[in-house]
């Protein structure tokens with residue numbers, strides 16, 4: 001079977017985001033960008049399923065600017081077989097991303113789509129669930145462990161009180177959580193090989209999807225800054241201080 | 249405006265997470281609460297007592313027993329014909345179901361709102377809370393998840409809502425519930441605890457975590473949290489993780505022990521009223537947000553603290 005893995009280019013998780021002074025957004029000029037960490041986990045899981053003989057082909061797809069190519073090359077270097085870049089410089093909300101992905105699913109007929117549970121820039125946590133709804137498929141969100149068994153998939157999910165296991169008929173959508181696996185690094189030979197792997201370039205118009213945003217960002221502001229308090233000398237001083245502020 | 253609030257529950261008890269959502273919804277209009285589950289009548293009665301709730305809709309059906317999104321979302325989408333906004337808590341249940349409802353309604357969800365500015369305008373955190381976006385929705389129906397720490401909790405007494413039953417639930421045949429491992433604990437839940445004691449990678453092992461963190465938490469009647477590093481290393485279960493991609497908490501007192509203060513961790517706790525940090529590195533970023541800091545080896549300082557509080 002085929003696995004489709006949507007990957008998003010986002011600010012690197014080590015970078016502290018800075019809000020632009022005109023309040024129009026976060027400053028991404030000259031900032032290090034990387035694959036969304038959850039999407040690395042998705043790519044890794046797809047590769048492991050392929051290595052286990054459960055899947056034949058992995059297709060990575062990204063919706064974003066020309067530079068999202070780099071993100072797709074990373075996915076190819078990790079082990080995806082080919083890539084689709086849906087190029088746009090416009091902002092694409094999760095609903096529109098899900099609609100584009102649904103069209104790609106119709107063309108490629110994967111049995112499994114693995115998305116990240118959230119992208120670390122907009123933190124929406126929506127795209128996978130929306131895609132599952134549009135396709136009328138089951139959804140295994142926040143996956144901690146997955147197991148394919150014939151024409152169904154068991155997904156152990158990270159939920160608020162602990163873990164929950166659900167069984168979904170295939171095809172299905174899975175969204176990844178942090179503990180699913182530890183993504184591999186791409187080796188140098190694989191990075192070289194990835195340059196030769198096929199990458200299709202498309203646009204949202206090719207899929208006839210209206211990507212006009214439904215949400216307008218009016219302003220983006222800094223959150224209130226917390227001031228550092230004071231350091232105390234020892235545990236006795238800590239206890240005294242805690243009592244003084246009524247904490248204990 | 250008529251709102252529909254997803255009640256968080258386990259078929260027996262309504263969860264606190266519901267109460268902040270009721271407050272957010274009441275800023276938009278009339279509050280209708282929705283209980284989906286199986287054998288959940290008592291939850292409907294609890295929801296009817298919440299101050300500010302006008303009506304409770306109870307959908308009680310075996311197909312809804314585990315609130316699987318595949319079965320819940322179509323039912324909610326059909327109820328949205330007579331409601332203007334759907335609001336769910338930003339819990340794993342809410343985050344699982346709401347986007348599925350949004351897509352069925354062809355609506356762009358507004359995730360994790362911090363405030364209601366007007367009927368169509370909300371604030372929400374992006375980039376791990378390093379920026380706050382004010383967004384305006386052009387969709388006719390709104391689908392929203394609500395950050396629990398950003399709204400006051402509605403009172404659990406004082407309301408006298410009418411209760412009606414909703415039929416039409418069906419098993420979509422896409423998913424089945426297999427099992428659940430829910431830790432039973434006397435400890436307060438992280439998202440409602442007044443005090444949280446949280447441990448990081450520095451603890452070194454699950455034995456040490458238990459030996460150093462647990463007694464202090466017991467003494468203070470506190471909930472226990474952890475950094476991602478401590479969870480990944482297996483010192484504590486997943487659902488202890490505080491942060492951007494774990495739980496968002498805002499207790500009266502948050503005690504961070506052997507936690508460096510990465511932005512992803514800060515995103516989950518920096519709205520705590522008082523932050524206490526114990527770390528042996530005086531330059532650890534956690535001290536930049538801590539009200540009270542102690543530079544010390546935690547293996548000495550924490551047992552001593554436990555003895556003295």
Ligand SMILES: Cc1cc2nc3c(=O)[nH]c(=O)nc-3n(C[C@H](O)[C@H](O)[C@H](O)COP(=O)(O)OP(=O)(O)OC[C@H]3O[C@@H](n4cnc5c(N)ncnc54)[C@H](O)[C@@H]3O)c2cc1C
Pocket residue numbers: 005006007008009025036038039061062063064065088089090091092093094097114115116117118119120121122123124125126127128217
């Ligand atoms: C040039 C540009 C500027 C933008 N400016 C803004 C802005 O100012 N304000 C704003 O709100 N939004 C903006 N966006 C849109 C935004 O970056 C996101 O694409 C969108 O909001 C999705 O939200 P999310 O990533 O948090 O979704 P989530 O639902 O959190 O993402 C979950 C998963 O869905 C998949 N996924 C999500 N997006 C993509 C994608 N594009 N390609 C492939 N897979 C994907 C990934 O697997 C990801 O892990 C902009 C986009 C572009 C390209």
Ligand SMILES: Cc1cc2nc3c(=O)[nH]c(=O)nc-3n(C[C@H](O)[C@H](O)[C@H](O)COP(=O)(O)OP(=O)(O)OC[C@H]3O[C@@H](n4cnc5c(N)ncnc54)[C@H](O)[C@@H]3O)c2cc1C
Pocket residue numbers: 013037038120447448449450474475476477478489490491492493494495505506507508509510511512513516526527528529532544545546547
């Ligand atoms: C996609 C993504 C999502 C993430 N989400 C989260 C999240 O939700 N929550 C989260 O917490 N992290 C998250 N992280 C991880 C985050 O970036 C950090 O790696 C993590 O928070 C570090 O945990 P820590 O502070 O316990 O460990 P470290 O950073 O290793 O810090 C350990 C600290 O302990 C101190 N120390 C060591 N020994 C002692 C001693 N004996 N006594 C006192 N102090 C001592 C050290 O000085 C140090 O400051 C995420 C990362 C990514 C990429």
